[in-house]
Amino acid sequence: MQHDHSSITNIDIGTFKYWKYKGEGACNVVLTYHGPNNSKLNGRVLRVKKTNVSSTTIGTLLNGNEDQVNKDISDFKFVADKMSFILNSRYVYPGEIIRVTKEFLEQLDEHILNDRPKSRSKLRIDTNITIAFLIQDLSMFRDVSIPGHHFQSPKENFSPSLSPSPSSSFTRDQIICIEIKPKWGFLQSRSEFITNAKDVKSNTCRYCMHQYIKLQEGSISEISNYCPLDLYCNSNDNDDNNSMNIDRKKKAIKELFYHPQNNLKIYIDGELAFTGSLGGGNDLSKEESIQMIGSLFRPTLSTQSLCELVSAILSRESILSNLKSVQLYDELDIEAIYYLYCKLNQIPNTIGYQLNSQSKLDQLTNDQIREYISRFLISATVKDCSIMLSFNNNSKFNSDTIQSFKFINSLDISSNTTINFNDNNIIYYKIGIVDLDKKKESSIPNYYKTDKLIIENYQNNCNNKKQCTE
Ligand SMILES: O=P(O)(O)O[C@@H]1[C@@H](OP(=O)(O)O)[C@H](OP(=O)(O)O)[C@H](O)[C@H](OP(=O)(O)O)[C@H]1OP(=O)(O)O
Ligand SMILES: Nc1ncnc2c1ncn2[C@@H]1O[C@H](COP(=O)(O)OP(=O)(O)OP(=O)(O)O)[C@@H](O)[C@H]1O
Secondary structure (H helix, E strand, O other), X not given: OOOOHHHEEOOOOOOHHHEEEEEEOOOEEEEEEOOOOOOOOOOEEEEEEEOOHHHHXXXXXXXHHHHHHHHHHHXXXXXXXXXXXXXXXXXXXXXXXXXXXXXXXXXXXXXXXXXXXXXXXXXXXXXXXXXXXXXXXXXXXXXXXXXXXXOOOHHHXXXXXXXXXXXXXXXXXXXXEEEEOOOOOOOOOOOOOOOOOHHHHXXXXXXXXXXXXXXXXXXXXXXXXXXXXXXXOOOOOOOOOHHHHHHHHHHHHHHHHHOOOOOEEEEEOOEEXXXXXXXXXXXXXXXXXXXXXXXXXXXXXXXXXXXXXXXXXXHHOOHHHHHHHHXXXXXOHHHHHXXXXXXXXXXXXXXXXXXXXXXXXHOOXXXXXXXXXXXXXXXXXXXXXXXXXXXXXXXXXXXXXXXXXEEEEHHHOOOOOOOOOOOOOEEEEEEEEEOOOOOOHHHHHHHHHHXXXXXXXXXXXXXXXXXXXX
Protein backbone atom coordinates (compact mmCIF):
# COMPACT_ATOMS: atom_id res chain seq x y z
CA MET A 1 0.00 0.00 0.00
CA GLN A 2 1.21 3.53 -0.84
CA HIS A 3 1.48 6.19 1.86
CA ASP A 4 -0.63 9.23 1.28
CA HIS A 5 2.28 11.61 1.84
CA SER A 6 0.12 14.67 1.31
CA SER A 7 -1.39 14.05 4.77
CA ILE A 8 1.98 14.30 6.49
CA THR A 9 3.11 17.84 7.34
CA ASN A 10 6.78 18.74 7.37
CA ILE A 11 7.39 20.48 10.69
CA ASP A 12 10.62 20.36 12.62
CA ILE A 13 9.59 19.66 16.23
CA GLY A 14 13.09 20.14 17.62
CA THR A 15 14.72 18.18 20.41
CA PHE A 16 12.92 16.02 23.00
CA LYS A 17 13.92 18.60 25.63
CA TYR A 18 11.38 21.05 24.18
CA TRP A 19 8.49 18.77 25.13
CA LYS A 20 6.99 18.54 28.59
CA TYR A 21 4.63 15.84 29.82
CA LYS A 22 1.01 17.03 29.93
CA GLY A 23 -1.24 14.01 30.32
CA GLU A 24 -2.23 10.63 29.01
CA GLY A 25 -5.06 8.19 28.59
CA ALA A 26 -5.06 4.48 27.90
CA CYS A 27 -3.46 4.76 24.44
CA ASN A 28 -1.63 8.08 24.03
CA VAL A 29 0.75 10.42 25.83
CA VAL A 30 0.34 14.15 25.31
CA LEU A 31 3.17 16.71 25.64
CA THR A 32 3.26 20.52 25.60
CA TYR A 33 5.79 22.57 23.71
CA HIS A 34 8.20 24.39 26.04
CA GLY A 35 10.95 25.24 23.59
CA PRO A 36 12.11 28.54 22.08
CA ASN A 37 9.55 30.83 20.50
CA ASN A 38 8.34 29.08 17.35
CA SER A 39 5.14 30.09 15.58
CA LYS A 40 4.54 26.52 14.39
CA LEU A 41 4.93 24.98 17.85
CA ASN A 42 3.82 27.58 20.42
CA GLY A 43 0.49 26.56 21.93
CA ARG A 44 0.65 23.08 20.45
CA VAL A 45 0.65 19.63 21.97
CA LEU A 46 2.31 16.52 20.64
CA ARG A 47 0.24 13.32 20.88
CA VAL A 48 2.23 10.09 20.66
CA LYS A 49 1.07 6.49 20.83
CA LYS A 50 1.93 4.11 23.64
CA THR A 51 2.69 0.47 23.14
CA ASN A 52 -0.16 -1.86 23.80
CA VAL A 53 -1.14 -5.43 23.10
CA SER A 54 -3.24 -4.53 20.11
CA SER A 55 -0.61 -2.34 18.50
CA THR A 56 1.92 -5.14 18.84
CA THR A 57 -0.60 -7.45 17.26
CA ILE A 58 -1.32 -4.91 14.56
CA GLY A 59 2.41 -4.51 14.03
CA THR A 60 2.82 -8.19 13.30
CA LEU A 61 -0.40 -8.55 11.33
CA LEU A 62 0.19 -5.50 9.25
CA ASN A 63 3.10 -5.38 6.91
CA GLY A 64 5.46 -3.74 9.43
CA ASN A 65 5.75 0.01 9.58
CA GLU A 66 4.38 0.67 6.08
CA ASP A 67 0.90 -0.45 6.96
CA GLN A 68 1.03 1.02 10.46
CA VAL A 69 1.57 4.45 8.90
CA ASN A 70 -1.32 3.88 6.51
CA LYS A 71 -3.52 2.88 9.41
CA ASP A 72 -2.56 6.00 11.38
CA ILE A 73 -3.26 8.20 8.35
CA SER A 74 -6.63 6.55 7.90
CA ASP A 75 -7.40 7.08 11.61
CA PHE A 76 -6.38 10.73 11.24
CA LYS A 77 -8.74 11.14 8.29
CA PHE A 78 -11.51 9.56 10.33
CA VAL A 79 -11.17 12.45 12.80
CA ALA A 80 -10.39 15.21 10.30
CA ASP A 81 -13.15 14.32 7.85
CA LYS A 82 -15.81 12.10 9.37
CA MET A 83 -15.88 13.23 13.02
CA SER A 84 -15.35 16.85 12.13
CA PHE A 85 -18.33 16.68 9.76
CA ILE A 86 -20.76 14.90 12.08
CA LEU A 87 -19.81 16.74 15.29
CA ASN A 88 -19.27 20.17 13.69
CA SER A 89 -15.82 21.35 12.70
CA ARG A 90 -16.05 24.13 15.33
CA TYR A 91 -15.45 21.47 17.96
CA VAL A 92 -12.92 19.18 16.30
CA TYR A 93 -9.19 19.96 16.17
CA PRO A 94 -7.54 17.09 14.30
CA GLY A 95 -4.19 18.87 14.05
CA GLU A 96 -1.47 17.63 11.73
CA ILE A 97 0.41 14.37 11.22
CA ILE A 98 4.15 14.77 11.51
CA ARG A 99 7.15 12.47 11.25
CA VAL A 100 9.10 11.47 14.36
CA THR A 101 12.32 9.52 14.58
CA LYS A 102 12.97 6.47 16.74
CA GLU A 103 15.75 8.35 18.50
CA PHE A 104 13.44 11.25 19.36
CA LEU A 105 10.81 8.90 20.79
CA GLU A 106 13.34 6.89 22.81
CA GLN A 107 14.77 10.05 24.37
CA LEU A 108 11.31 11.48 24.99
CA ASP A 109 10.19 8.24 26.64
CA GLU A 110 13.07 8.40 29.15
CA HIS A 111 12.73 12.17 29.61
CA ILE A 112 9.06 12.03 30.77
CA LEU A 113 9.04 8.72 32.63
CA ASN A 114 9.17 10.24 36.12
CA ASP A 115 6.39 12.71 35.34
CA ARG A 116 3.91 9.99 34.41
CA PRO A 117 1.47 8.45 36.89
CA LYS A 118 2.79 5.08 38.11
CA SER A 119 -0.49 3.35 37.21
CA ARG A 120 -0.06 4.32 33.56
CA SER A 121 3.69 4.19 33.08
CA LYS A 122 3.99 0.45 32.49
CA LEU A 123 3.01 1.15 28.90
CA ARG A 124 5.87 3.15 27.42
CA ILE A 125 5.89 5.31 24.29
CA ASP A 126 5.78 3.15 21.17
CA THR A 127 9.20 3.89 19.69
CA ASN A 128 8.52 1.87 16.53
CA ILE A 129 5.91 4.29 15.29
CA THR A 130 7.17 6.88 12.82
CA ILE A 131 4.43 9.48 13.04
CA ALA A 132 2.77 11.56 15.75
CA PHE A 133 0.16 14.31 15.92
CA LEU A 134 0.64 18.02 16.48
CA ILE A 135 -2.57 19.54 17.80
CA GLN A 136 -3.69 22.88 19.18
CA ASP A 137 -3.38 22.95 22.99
CA LEU A 138 -6.98 23.26 24.09
CA SER A 139 -6.05 23.90 27.71
CA MET A 140 -4.69 27.34 26.87
CA PHE A 141 -5.28 30.11 24.46
CA ARG A 142 -2.72 29.91 21.73
CA ASP A 143 0.66 31.45 22.45
CA VAL A 144 -0.27 31.95 26.09
CA SER A 145 3.22 30.94 27.12
CA ILE A 146 4.55 34.21 25.73
CA PRO A 147 3.80 36.93 28.28
CA GLY A 148 1.31 39.47 27.02
CA HIS A 149 0.44 37.60 23.85
CA HIS A 150 -2.53 35.48 24.77
CA PHE A 151 -4.52 36.12 21.65
CA GLN A 152 -1.84 36.31 19.06
CA SER A 153 -2.90 33.65 16.65
CA PRO A 154 -4.50 34.77 13.40
CA LYS A 155 -5.97 31.26 13.21
CA GLU A 156 -8.11 32.15 16.20
CA ASN A 157 -8.98 35.42 14.51
CA PHE A 158 -7.53 37.62 17.18
CA SER A 159 -5.84 40.61 15.70
CA PRO A 160 -2.15 40.66 16.63
CA SER A 161 -2.28 44.45 16.83
CA LEU A 162 -4.82 44.10 19.62
CA SER A 163 -2.64 41.93 21.81
CA PRO A 164 -2.71 43.18 25.37
CA SER A 165 0.34 44.65 26.97
CA PRO A 166 1.93 42.46 29.67
CA SER A 167 0.45 44.73 32.29
CA SER A 168 -3.16 44.53 31.10
CA SER A 169 -5.61 42.94 33.49
CA PHE A 170 -6.40 40.21 30.97
CA THR A 171 -2.82 39.03 30.91
CA ARG A 172 -2.85 38.61 34.64
CA ASP A 173 -5.99 36.46 34.60
CA GLN A 174 -5.50 32.75 34.95
CA ILE A 175 -6.54 30.55 32.05
CA ILE A 176 -8.67 27.78 33.47
CA CYS A 177 -9.38 24.64 31.49
CA ILE A 178 -12.08 22.21 32.54
CA GLU A 179 -11.82 18.84 30.83
CA ILE A 180 -14.86 16.60 31.08
CA LYS A 181 -15.17 13.01 29.88
CA PRO A 182 -18.97 12.94 29.90
CA LYS A 183 -19.52 9.28 28.81
CA TRP A 184 -22.90 7.87 27.71
CA GLY A 185 -25.74 10.41 27.53
CA PHE A 186 -28.71 8.09 26.99
CA LEU A 187 -30.54 5.12 28.47
CA GLN A 188 -29.80 1.85 26.69
CA SER A 189 -33.44 0.93 26.22
CA ARG A 190 -34.23 2.31 22.77
CA SER A 191 -33.48 -0.85 20.83
CA GLU A 192 -36.46 -3.13 20.18
CA PHE A 193 -34.10 -6.12 20.20
CA ILE A 194 -32.97 -5.98 23.82
CA THR A 195 -34.01 -8.88 25.99
CA ASN A 196 -31.34 -8.92 28.62
CA ALA A 197 -32.31 -6.63 31.48
CA LYS A 198 -34.59 -4.36 29.47
CA ASP A 199 -36.01 -3.05 32.76
CA VAL A 200 -32.72 -2.11 34.30
CA LYS A 201 -31.49 -0.57 31.03
CA SER A 202 -34.66 1.57 30.92
CA ASN A 203 -34.08 2.99 34.38
CA THR A 204 -30.39 3.36 35.07
CA CYS A 205 -27.75 4.71 32.72
CA ARG A 206 -24.56 2.86 31.85
CA TYR A 207 -22.26 5.23 33.79
CA CYS A 208 -24.24 4.92 37.01
CA MET A 209 -24.31 1.11 36.74
CA HIS A 210 -20.60 0.96 35.85
CA GLN A 211 -19.73 2.74 39.12
CA TYR A 212 -20.52 -0.48 41.00
CA ILE A 213 -17.94 -2.48 39.02
CA LYS A 214 -15.33 0.24 39.59
CA LEU A 215 -16.10 0.21 43.31
CA GLN A 216 -15.80 -3.55 43.45
CA GLU A 217 -12.53 -3.51 41.52
CA GLY A 218 -11.23 -0.91 43.98
CA SER A 219 -10.49 1.66 41.28
CA ILE A 220 -12.80 4.14 43.06
CA SER A 221 -13.51 4.45 46.76
CA GLU A 222 -16.97 6.03 46.55
CA ILE A 223 -19.91 5.90 44.16
CA SER A 224 -20.23 9.21 42.33
CA ASN A 225 -23.58 10.96 42.05
CA TYR A 226 -22.53 12.34 38.68
CA CYS A 227 -25.03 11.18 36.07
CA PRO A 228 -24.22 11.97 32.42
CA LEU A 229 -27.93 12.34 31.66
CA ASP A 230 -27.98 15.41 33.96
CA LEU A 231 -25.10 16.96 32.06
CA TYR A 232 -26.61 16.24 28.63
CA CYS A 233 -30.13 17.44 29.48
CA ASN A 234 -31.14 20.16 27.10
CA SER A 235 -30.85 23.54 28.73
CA ASN A 236 -31.71 25.56 25.65
CA ASP A 237 -35.38 24.67 25.86
CA ASN A 238 -37.74 27.57 25.80
CA ASP A 239 -40.10 25.74 28.06
CA ASP A 240 -40.92 25.44 31.73
CA ASN A 241 -38.27 22.76 32.17
CA ASN A 242 -35.44 25.11 31.28
CA SER A 243 -34.47 26.26 34.75
CA MET A 244 -34.83 22.70 36.03
CA ASN A 245 -32.51 21.51 33.28
CA ILE A 246 -29.96 24.22 34.03
CA ASP A 247 -29.99 23.07 37.66
CA ARG A 248 -29.43 19.47 36.55
CA LYS A 249 -26.46 20.53 34.47
CA LYS A 250 -24.95 22.45 37.39
CA LYS A 251 -25.55 19.50 39.70
CA ALA A 252 -23.71 17.21 37.26
CA ILE A 253 -20.73 19.57 37.09
CA LYS A 254 -20.63 19.92 40.87
CA GLU A 255 -20.70 16.15 41.27
CA LEU A 256 -17.73 15.91 38.90
CA PHE A 257 -15.82 18.25 41.22
CA TYR A 258 -16.67 16.02 44.17
CA HIS A 259 -15.81 12.75 42.40
CA PRO A 260 -13.51 13.58 39.49
CA GLN A 261 -12.38 9.97 38.88
CA ASN A 262 -11.19 10.05 35.25
CA ASN A 263 -14.10 12.25 34.17
CA LEU A 264 -12.73 15.64 35.22
CA LYS A 265 -9.40 17.41 34.96
CA ILE A 266 -8.67 21.06 35.72
CA TYR A 267 -5.72 22.77 34.10
CA ILE A 268 -4.55 26.20 35.23
CA ASP A 269 -2.37 28.09 32.77
CA GLY A 270 -1.84 24.82 30.94
CA GLU A 271 -0.67 22.83 34.00
CA LEU A 272 -2.74 20.00 35.44
CA ALA A 273 -4.01 21.25 38.80
CA PHE A 274 -6.77 18.82 39.77
CA THR A 275 -8.11 15.41 38.79
CA GLY A 276 -9.21 12.16 40.39
CA SER A 277 -7.10 9.14 41.19
CA LEU A 278 -8.18 7.47 37.95
CA GLY A 279 -6.97 10.52 36.06
CA GLY A 280 -3.56 10.36 37.76
CA GLY A 281 -4.33 12.54 40.80
CA ASN A 282 -4.81 11.79 44.49
CA ASP A 283 -7.77 9.91 45.85
CA LEU A 284 -9.52 12.74 47.72
CA SER A 285 -12.74 12.72 49.71
CA LYS A 286 -15.56 15.04 48.67
CA GLU A 287 -14.58 17.54 51.39
CA GLU A 288 -10.92 17.48 50.39
CA SER A 289 -11.89 18.01 46.74
CA ILE A 290 -14.00 21.06 47.60
CA GLN A 291 -11.17 22.49 49.65
CA MET A 292 -8.61 21.87 46.96
CA ILE A 293 -10.71 23.40 44.18
CA GLY A 294 -11.36 26.45 46.38
CA SER A 295 -7.63 27.00 46.81
CA LEU A 296 -6.75 26.78 43.11
CA PHE A 297 -8.17 29.96 41.74
CA ARG A 298 -6.83 33.45 41.89
CA PRO A 299 -8.92 35.49 42.60
CA THR A 300 -11.23 33.20 44.53
CA LEU A 301 -13.78 31.44 42.40
CA SER A 302 -16.19 29.33 44.42
CA THR A 303 -17.21 25.88 43.27
CA GLN A 304 -20.72 27.27 42.82
CA SER A 305 -19.53 30.11 40.56
CA LEU A 306 -17.36 27.74 38.57
CA CYS A 307 -20.35 25.43 38.01
CA GLU A 308 -22.46 28.38 36.89
CA LEU A 309 -19.77 29.50 34.48
CA VAL A 310 -19.16 26.07 32.93
CA SER A 311 -22.87 25.38 32.71
CA ALA A 312 -23.52 28.78 31.05
CA ILE A 313 -20.90 28.12 28.38
CA LEU A 314 -22.01 24.54 27.74
CA SER A 315 -25.61 25.73 27.41
CA ARG A 316 -24.81 28.28 24.73
CA GLU A 317 -22.92 25.73 22.60
CA SER A 318 -24.37 22.70 20.82
CA ILE A 319 -21.39 20.50 21.74
CA LEU A 320 -23.28 18.23 24.16
CA SER A 321 -26.34 17.79 21.95
CA ASN A 322 -24.06 17.05 18.98
CA LEU A 323 -22.22 14.41 21.01
CA LYS A 324 -25.46 12.85 22.15
CA SER A 325 -26.95 12.69 18.67
CA VAL A 326 -23.86 10.83 17.43
CA GLN A 327 -23.90 8.52 20.47
CA LEU A 328 -27.41 7.59 19.36
CA TYR A 329 -25.90 5.96 16.25
CA ASP A 330 -25.94 3.01 18.66
CA GLU A 331 -29.46 2.16 17.50
CA LEU A 332 -29.50 -1.58 18.11
CA ASP A 333 -27.61 -1.89 21.44
CA ILE A 334 -24.59 -4.11 21.94
CA GLU A 335 -26.79 -7.20 22.39
CA ALA A 336 -28.00 -7.01 18.78
CA ILE A 337 -24.67 -5.70 17.47
CA TYR A 338 -22.84 -8.67 18.98
CA TYR A 339 -25.38 -11.03 17.43
CA LEU A 340 -24.82 -9.42 14.01
CA TYR A 341 -21.03 -9.35 14.46
CA CYS A 342 -21.01 -13.11 15.10
CA LYS A 343 -23.29 -13.71 12.12
CA LEU A 344 -21.14 -11.59 9.79
CA ASN A 345 -17.91 -13.23 10.90
CA GLN A 346 -19.45 -16.69 11.13
CA ILE A 347 -18.38 -17.23 14.70
CA PRO A 348 -20.54 -18.95 17.30
CA ASN A 349 -22.31 -16.41 19.47
CA THR A 350 -22.64 -16.95 23.17
CA ILE A 351 -25.74 -14.89 23.85
CA GLY A 352 -27.62 -18.06 24.64
CA TYR A 353 -31.12 -16.61 24.31
CA GLN A 354 -33.39 -15.24 21.58
CA LEU A 355 -33.35 -11.51 21.06
CA ASN A 356 -36.67 -9.77 20.57
CA SER A 357 -37.69 -9.59 16.90
CA GLN A 358 -34.58 -11.62 16.04
CA SER A 359 -36.07 -12.53 12.66
CA LYS A 360 -35.74 -8.86 11.63
CA LEU A 361 -32.02 -9.04 12.31
CA ASP A 362 -31.79 -12.27 10.32
CA GLN A 363 -33.18 -10.50 7.26
CA LEU A 364 -30.39 -7.92 7.12
CA THR A 365 -27.89 -8.19 4.27
CA ASN A 366 -24.16 -8.23 5.05
CA ASP A 367 -23.86 -4.66 3.76
CA GLN A 368 -26.62 -3.52 6.09
CA ILE A 369 -24.94 -5.34 8.99
CA ARG A 370 -21.63 -3.62 8.19
CA GLU A 371 -23.38 -0.25 8.16
CA TYR A 372 -24.96 -0.88 11.58
CA ILE A 373 -21.60 -2.00 12.99
CA SER A 374 -19.83 1.02 11.54
CA ARG A 375 -22.39 3.40 13.11
CA PHE A 376 -22.13 1.54 16.42
CA LEU A 377 -18.33 2.01 16.43
CA ILE A 378 -18.65 5.74 15.68
CA SER A 379 -21.00 5.94 18.64
CA ALA A 380 -18.45 4.05 20.78
CA THR A 381 -15.81 6.69 19.97
CA VAL A 382 -18.11 9.50 21.01
CA LYS A 383 -19.13 7.72 24.23
CA ASP A 384 -15.45 7.84 25.28
CA CYS A 385 -14.19 11.27 24.15
CA SER A 386 -13.60 14.38 26.29
CA ILE A 387 -14.56 18.04 26.10
CA MET A 388 -11.91 20.68 26.87
CA LEU A 389 -13.20 24.12 27.79
CA SER A 390 -10.76 26.96 28.50
CA PHE A 391 -11.59 30.47 29.66
CA ASN A 392 -10.11 33.44 31.45
CA ASN A 393 -10.73 33.65 35.19
CA ASN A 394 -12.29 37.08 35.30
CA SER A 395 -11.88 38.67 38.72
CA LYS A 396 -15.38 40.15 38.66
CA PHE A 397 -17.17 36.91 37.92
CA ASN A 398 -19.34 35.27 40.58
CA SER A 399 -22.84 33.83 40.97
CA ASP A 400 -24.32 37.30 41.57
CA THR A 401 -22.68 39.00 38.59
CA ILE A 402 -23.20 36.24 36.01
CA GLN A 403 -26.20 37.99 34.41
CA SER A 404 -24.07 40.99 33.47
CA PHE A 405 -21.45 38.82 31.75
CA LYS A 406 -21.05 38.22 28.07
CA PHE A 407 -19.53 34.93 26.89
CA ILE A 408 -17.55 34.95 23.65
CA ASN A 409 -16.27 31.88 21.84
CA SER A 410 -12.80 32.74 20.54
CA LEU A 411 -13.84 31.38 17.14
CA ASP A 412 -16.53 34.03 16.86
CA ILE A 413 -14.20 36.98 17.02
CA SER A 414 -13.44 38.26 13.58
CA SER A 415 -10.02 39.68 12.87
CA ASN A 416 -11.39 43.22 12.48
CA THR A 417 -13.23 43.25 15.80
CA THR A 418 -11.81 45.47 18.49
CA ILE A 419 -11.39 43.53 21.68
CA ASN A 420 -11.17 45.37 24.92
CA PHE A 421 -9.16 43.03 27.09
CA ASN A 422 -9.83 45.24 30.07
CA ASP A 423 -13.56 44.80 29.72
CA ASN A 424 -14.44 43.23 33.02
CA ASN A 425 -17.70 41.73 31.88
CA ILE A 426 -16.48 39.34 29.24
CA ILE A 427 -15.45 35.72 29.48
CA TYR A 428 -13.52 34.55 26.41
CA TYR A 429 -13.52 30.82 25.90
CA LYS A 430 -12.34 28.06 23.63
CA ILE A 431 -14.04 24.67 23.45
CA GLY A 432 -13.19 21.45 21.64
CA ILE A 433 -13.41 17.68 21.72
CA VAL A 434 -10.37 15.43 22.24
CA ASP A 435 -9.79 11.70 21.84
CA LEU A 436 -11.95 10.89 18.85
CA ASP A 437 -9.98 7.78 17.93
CA LYS A 438 -11.61 5.07 15.90
CA LYS A 439 -12.71 2.04 17.94
CA LYS A 440 -11.89 -1.43 16.65
CA GLU A 441 -14.50 -3.85 15.36
CA SER A 442 -12.61 -6.62 17.15
CA SER A 443 -13.58 -4.99 20.48
CA ILE A 444 -17.23 -5.93 19.95
CA PRO A 445 -17.10 -9.27 21.84
CA ASN A 446 -15.46 -7.44 24.73
CA TYR A 447 -18.13 -4.72 24.65
CA TYR A 448 -20.74 -7.43 24.89
CA LYS A 449 -19.01 -9.11 27.86
CA THR A 450 -18.57 -5.78 29.65
CA ASP A 451 -22.21 -4.86 29.10
CA LYS A 452 -23.32 -8.18 30.61
CA LEU A 453 -20.93 -7.83 33.51
CA ILE A 454 -22.02 -4.27 34.33
CA ILE A 455 -25.68 -5.21 34.32
CA GLU A 456 -25.40 -8.45 36.24
CA ASN A 457 -23.17 -6.84 38.83
CA TYR A 458 -25.58 -3.92 39.23
CA GLN A 459 -28.57 -6.23 39.55
CA ASN A 460 -26.80 -8.30 42.19
CA ASN A 461 -25.00 -5.63 44.18
CA CYS A 462 -27.10 -2.48 44.15
CA ASN A 463 -29.97 -2.61 46.63
CA ASN A 464 -31.25 0.83 45.88
CA LYS A 465 -31.63 0.99 42.10
CA LYS A 466 -31.23 4.46 40.63
CA GLN A 467 -33.71 6.19 38.35
CA CYS A 468 -31.80 8.19 35.71
CA THR A 469 -33.89 10.53 33.56
CA GLU A 470 -33.13 11.56 29.98
O1 LIG B 1 -15.88 0.87 28.25
P1 LIG B 1 -15.63 1.99 29.20
O2 LIG B 1 -16.84 2.86 29.34
O3 LIG B 1 -15.09 1.53 30.50
O4 LIG B 1 -14.54 2.98 28.56
C1 LIG B 1 -13.14 2.74 28.56
C2 LIG B 1 -12.49 3.80 29.40
O5 LIG B 1 -12.84 3.55 30.74
P2 LIG B 1 -13.73 4.51 31.64
O6 LIG B 1 -15.00 3.76 31.92
O7 LIG B 1 -13.97 5.79 30.92
O8 LIG B 1 -12.93 4.66 32.88
C3 LIG B 1 -10.97 3.73 29.30
O9 LIG B 1 -10.45 4.82 30.02
P3 LIG B 1 -9.31 4.60 31.14
O10 LIG B 1 -8.18 3.94 30.46
O11 LIG B 1 -9.95 3.76 32.20
O12 LIG B 1 -9.01 5.99 31.63
C4 LIG B 1 -10.50 3.84 27.84
O13 LIG B 1 -10.82 5.12 27.36
C5 LIG B 1 -11.15 2.76 27.00
O14 LIG B 1 -10.84 3.02 25.64
P4 LIG B 1 -9.97 1.97 24.76
O15 LIG B 1 -10.80 0.72 24.70
O16 LIG B 1 -8.68 1.84 25.50
O17 LIG B 1 -9.86 2.64 23.42
C6 LIG B 1 -12.67 2.81 27.12
O18 LIG B 1 -13.18 1.67 26.46
P5 LIG B 1 -14.22 1.71 25.26
O19 LIG B 1 -14.63 3.14 25.04
O20 LIG B 1 -13.48 1.16 24.11
O21 LIG B 1 -15.36 0.90 25.72
N1 LIG C 1 -5.48 19.00 22.10
C1 LIG C 1 -5.20 18.89 23.40
N2 LIG C 1 -4.89 19.98 24.14
C2 LIG C 1 -4.59 19.90 25.45
N3 LIG C 1 -4.57 18.76 26.14
C3 LIG C 1 -4.87 17.62 25.48
C4 LIG C 1 -5.19 17.62 24.09
N4 LIG C 1 -5.46 16.35 23.72
C5 LIG C 1 -5.30 15.60 24.83
N5 LIG C 1 -4.95 16.36 25.89
C6 LIG C 1 -4.72 15.91 27.30
O1 LIG C 1 -4.09 14.64 27.28
C7 LIG C 1 -4.92 13.66 27.91
C8 LIG C 1 -4.77 12.32 27.19
O2 LIG C 1 -5.14 12.48 25.83
P1 LIG C 1 -6.15 11.48 25.09
O3 LIG C 1 -7.49 11.54 25.76
O4 LIG C 1 -6.11 11.81 23.67
O5 LIG C 1 -5.46 10.10 25.42
P2 LIG C 1 -6.00 8.63 25.09
O6 LIG C 1 -4.95 7.70 25.51
O7 LIG C 1 -6.39 8.59 23.64
O8 LIG C 1 -7.30 8.52 26.02
P3 LIG C 1 -8.26 7.22 26.27
O9 LIG C 1 -7.87 6.61 27.57
O10 LIG C 1 -9.64 7.81 26.39
O11 LIG C 1 -8.09 6.31 25.10
C9 LIG C 1 -6.33 14.25 27.85
O12 LIG C 1 -7.13 13.73 28.90
C10 LIG C 1 -6.06 15.73 27.99
O13 LIG C 1 -5.92 16.07 29.36
